[in-house]
Amino acid sequence: MDEKRFVYADNAATTRVDPRVLDKMLPYFETGYGNASQLYKLGRDAAMALEEARKNVAAVIGAQPKEIYFTSGGTESDNFTLRGMAHSKQARGRRHIITTTIEHPAILRTCEALEKEGFSVTYLNVDNYGMVHVDELEKAITPDTFLVSVMAANNEVGTINPLKEIGALCREKGVYFHTDAVQAFGTVDIDVNEMNIDLLSLSGHKINGPKGVGAIYIRAGVLPETQITGGGQEKKRRSGTENIPGIVGLGEAARLKLLEHDEEVARLRHLSRKLIDGVLQIPATRLTGHPTQRLPGTCSFTIDALEGESLVLLLDNYGICGSTGSACSTGSLEPSHVLTGIGLPAEVAHGSLRLSLGRFNDEADVDYILACLPKVVDRLRSMSPVWKG
Amino acid sequence: MLYSDKVMDHFSNPRNVGELENYNACGEVGNLTCGDIMRMYMLIEDDIIKDVSFKTFGCGAAVATSSMATELVKGKSVKEALELTNKAVMEALDGLPPIKVHCSMLAEEAVKATLADYYRRQGIDPTPIVGNIESANVVTHDVPKENE
Numbered sequence: 001m002d003e004k005r006f007v008y009a010d011n012a013a014t015t016r017v018d019p020r021v022l023d024k025m026l027p028y029f030e031t032g033y034g035n036a037s038q039l040y041k042l043g044r045d046a047a048m049a050l051e052e053a054r055k056n057v058a059a060v061i062g063a064q065p066k067e068i069y070f071t072s073g074g075t076e077s078d079n080f081t082l083r084g085m086a087h088s089k090q091a092r093g094r095r096h097i098i099t100t101t102i103e104h105p106a107i108l109r110t111c112e113a114l115e116k117e118g119f120s121v122t123y124l125n126v127d128n129y130g131m132v133h134v135d136e137l138e139k140a141i142t143p144d145t146f147l148v149s150v151m152a153a154n155n156e157v158g159t160i161n162p163l164k165e166i167g168a169l170c171r172e173k174g175v176y177f178h179t180d181a182v183q184a185f186g187t188v189d190i191d192v193n194e195m196n197i198d199l200l201s202l203s204g205h206k207i208n209g210p211k212g213v214g215a216i217y218i219r220a221g222v223l224p225e226t227q228i229t230g231g232g233q234e235k236k237r238r239s240g241t242e243n244i245p246g247i248v249g250l251g252e253a254a255r256l257k258l259l260e261h262d263e264e265v266a267r268l269r270h271l272s273r274k275l276i277d278g279v280l281q282i283p284a285t286r287l288t289g290h291p292t293q294r295l296p297g298t299c300s301f302t303i304d305a306l307e308g309e310s311l312v313l314l315l316d317n318y319g320i321c322g323s324t325g326s327a328c329s330t331g332s333l334e335p336s337h338v339l340t341g342i343g344l345p346a347e348v349a350h351g352s353l354r355l356s357l358g359r360f361n362d363e364a365d366v367d368y369i370l371a372c373l374p375k376v377v378d379r380l381r382s383m384s385p386v387w388k389g
Numbered sequence: 390m391l392y393s394d395k396v397m398d399h400f401s402n403p404r405n406v407g408e409l410e411n412y413n414a415c416g417e418v419g420n421l422t423c424g425d426i427m428r429m430y431m432l433i434e435d436d437i438i439k440d441v442s443f444k445t446f447g448c449g450a451a452v453a454t455s456s457m458a459t460e461l462v463k464g465k466s467v468k469e470a471l472e473l474t475n476k477a478v479m480e481a482l483d484g485l486p487p488i489k490v491h492c493s494m495l496a497e498e499a500v501k502a503t504l505a506d507y508y509r510r511q512g513i514d515p516t517p518i519v520g521n522i523e524s525a526n527v528v529t530h531d532v533p534k535e536n537e
Contacts, residue, residue: 305446307424383406
């Protein structure tokens with residue numbers, strides 16, 4: 001194990017574009033560059049590519065193609081949902097939104113912006129695994145509630161929420177249900193009809209597709225107020241000349257996810273199991289997130305007596321890319337809100353390391369991580385005044 | 390967030406890491422909640438810092454500023470070491486990102502806390518000499534008072 005390797009273990013942050021996705025996209029830069037709104041063949045071909053991508057995205061979640069609208073990514077889809085439903089006629093004057101404390105900042109900062117406008121938001125606590133409890137949600141719903149937004153799977157600890165139960169409750173209470181499925185799309189089995197989901201956000205760059213493109217699923221009949229106005233594209237729901245290469249990439253990435261789903265989930269579970277078992281051999285380490293209801297590739301640990309940013313930087317010297325929720329790395333001097341939300345004290349949250357495996361990781365990558373990580377941990381602990389080794 | 394090459398060097402190859410075999414001063418600053426703890430050891434003879442080392446729990450900047458601070462005080466007189474500022478540490482490292490400036494403060498305080506310990510061991514009240522060190526008040530475990 002003397003040779004340095006490059007091991008990208010931060011797939012939860014972003015992913016490499018699959019070569020098959022890139023191949024599908026390239027013609028739309030070079031020859032198929034038409035504007036999908038135009039009358040001539042070049043334009044009509046672009047429009048057809050758009051519709052093929054739409055079909056492929058819809059198929060992953062059991063939606064109809066006409067319920068899929070393309071955006072610039074997960075963040076835009078989250079903003080569209082929250083701001084759009086808050087200002088929609090369908091809110092019928094109701095002003096209360098329920099979400100969770102461990103959502104992505106795209107949800108949290110937007111909720112805060114809506115609070116400044118006079119909306120009220122309940123941020124539900126999650127349990128120590130990061131899971132939402134449906135009975136807590138039920139207690140929080142009032143006649144003033146019009147929207148519940150709960151992420152399908154958490155980006156930091158990987159916990160998958162009980163979408164079917166949440167959806168059933170929301171349907172019963174007459175409340176719209178949105179899920180930020182950016183981490184879960186294509187990995188977790190989601191059926192928007194079985195789960196009574198009204199809106200869903202998804203993103204290309206988390207599923208081996210390109211950055212800068214995503215989509216929002218909007219159930220037929222649900223009418224969030226349009227946020228991006230202009231030329232009237234996407235049935236006036238989201239204007240702007242369509243990013244055909246990006247959307248084609250997203251469509252192909254979605255198609256491959258669905259096609260290869262079962263083997264890929266099994267493969268990632270196997271690799272993660274090996275990684276987790278190996279890391280937990282290191283003294284004073286812990287796995288966070290739910291033991292079984294978790295994303296197959298996301299492995300988030302806490303490692304006592306060392307600090308996450310230095311851990312990530314030293315791993316980088318070995319060619320390994322990982323991430324941390326430690327305060328020093330968030331840019332705000334507070335540890336990650338997710339780790340705090342699952343009840344970890346700051347001292348423990350500082351030693352967090354997230355390794356997230358994906359399509360292009362293999363067994364040799366896991367072996368390499370397991371060879372390097374203990375060395376890095378030992379080194380940092382030997383330098384640490386709080387390690388009583 | 391961009392660290393300078395000097396910071397990355399002092400982080401990846403820190404100087405003076407560990408616990409001195411012979412030391413007669415030890416100070417510790419920071420706290421676990423903040424995520425930064427620096428402990429410094431010094432061997433001071435004839436008012437000269439003959440040897441110095443550190444142990445740090447913290448980010449890249451924390452390790453780098455500790456390392457640089459020990460380099461800057463090694464071989465210096467106690468009087469000179471008391472004059473070490475966080476600015477000097479940052480300059481020696483070719484600067485720090487704004488959010489990491491507080492780590493350099495901690496390095497300055499670690500030096501002062503260690504010198505305060507030196508004075509205390511001699512029965513001299515360190516406060517008029519060293520001043521009030523903000524972060525040297527929370528020690529989360531026993532700081533060794535004597536060499537074993």
